[in-house]
Amino acid sequence: MLSQKTMDIIKATAPVLEVTGTEITTKFYQMLFDAHPELLNIFNHTNQKQGRQQTALANAVYAAAVNIERLEAILPAVGKIAHKHRSLGVKPEHYPVVGEFLLKAIKEVLQDGATEEILQAWAEAYGVIADVFISLEKEMYKEAEAIEGGWNGFKEFIITKKVEESSVITSFYLKPADKSALPSYLPGQYITVQLQIPGENYTQNRQYSLSSAYTPDYYRISVKREDEQDPNGTVSPYLHTNLLEGDSIFVSVPAGDFYIDVNDQAPITLISGGVGVTPMYSMLESITQQNSARPVTFIHAARSQAVHAFAKEVAALADSLQNGKSYVVYEQGDNVSDFTGYLTPEILKQIVDQQSSFYVCGPVPFMKAVINALAEIGVPAEQVHYEFFGPAIAI
Structure with a gap:
């Protein structure tokens, strides 16, 4: 547990982190990889080059600062990150190294603003959060190896x-x-x-x-x-x-916290864009194997028919369900798609059951547009689940 004094200091630094967070995390990764280039065997280099990793870590650090008195608020994000860590092979011995260079980066960017008191508070807070990750990931590693057919690494x-x-x-x-x-x-x-x-x-x-x-x-x-x-x-x-x-x-071993309960009978809507169809196809095929009467709506958006994967397979699976429907939205119109252009609130209002659970996957701009569109037609946020292809944060 953190002392009240430590939590007060962390909260007080939150506005500074909101402004300088990405500068700090960019410096952090530079210093980390200069000292420990072997860690580049774990990290996604593309996310590093594009700055997505730095931004994701900055957002996570800021969220921890804002919620320092109620860290349970960030537990969903912690779980998602821990799944990624386990799948990549992040180990307990990595955490002290990360903590060391995160504090050095804070000191270098904030300079005189990073007093010993502030650095000590962040060291204490990082230690608590790291222990949560280490404990959770330890259990995940055990589960991955203990499951029938499982393995380590x-x-x-x-x-x-x-x-x-x-x-x-x-x-x-x-x-x-x-x-x-x-x-x-x-x-x-x-x-x-x-x-x-x-x-x-x-x-x-x-x-x-x-x-x-x-x-x-x-x-x-x-x-x-x-x-x-x-x-x-x-x-x-x-x-x-x-x-x-x-x-x-x-x-x-497979990982991730974005999945469905195939035994649930509540209505479900699966919405994908581009290659985001991949987890949705797994969900749809799994539901059909249950011979389920569950109401299922599958919506896929793509640029054109040429780039649309699993089009015939999805339509056949949806048709095989007692209460299955599928729709296609192509940006470049033709005579094959159900709708032309983008997946708008107007289209969604026509074809979805607003009481269903929604699962969304695709490029980030697509998901933002869909999630905002669902909110616009009155779907509560707690009914919407999503997965995007990018860093939750890594370490």
Whole structure:
């Protein structure tokens, strides 16, 4: 527990962190990697280059400061981050190193404003928060290894099949090299894929949603190919072009807190944009396997039919349900989609049950627009769940 004095100091620094947070976290990562370049084997380099990691960490630090007297308010975010940490292999010994350089960055950016009293308060607060992460992740590591078929860290898998799902998305079917059965996962969860790409100095880790209902025989991920000139285009072009059937990659046990209860019978609406269809397809396929009477609405938005993955499969699964419906929204209109343009409040009001639970996944601008549109038509925030492809924060 933190002393009242410490909490008062942390709260008092919150306005400063709101202004300087990203400057502090940018300096933090620079200093951290200069001293410990081996940690670049854990972090997503693309998120670092684009500044997303720095922003996410700054937001997390600010949230901790604002909620220091009621840290339970940030527990949902802590759980999401802990899942990512476990899937990446973050260990207890990493936390003191991170704490050391976070305090150094605060001192360097705030200079005389970072008094010994302030630094001591943040050291104490960081220690408490780090202990929460370490404890939670310890249990997650135990669960990942104890589950039937589970393992510790990363395990070799073989790419047994590659299937082109659209002009930009390809599915990879993965089987363990040791031919063991695979641990189950919840529909919506992801795996971390670890690659050593020729010419890259450090290991590349990427998290991909599992894009099918669970089967003990294989895992399937469906990856959008990013342009090689794009800052995102390191891993996905390598997967699409260089890795062939029979090649191996390394995978961690499925993780993530964005999933559905397939046994629930309450109405559910699944809304995806672009490659965000991947966890939604896993959810839909899992529901259909239950022969459920649950009302299900599936809505997908894409630029065009050419880039739309799983279009026929989703329509067939929705049709197979007693109370299933599916809709397609294409930005570039044609005679195939149900709606043309963007997914607006007006469209949503026509086709969704506002009493249902909503699950949303896709690019951040898409999700912001959809979440705002749902709020505009009167859907309470607690009914909306979402997952985006990017850092919650890492460490």
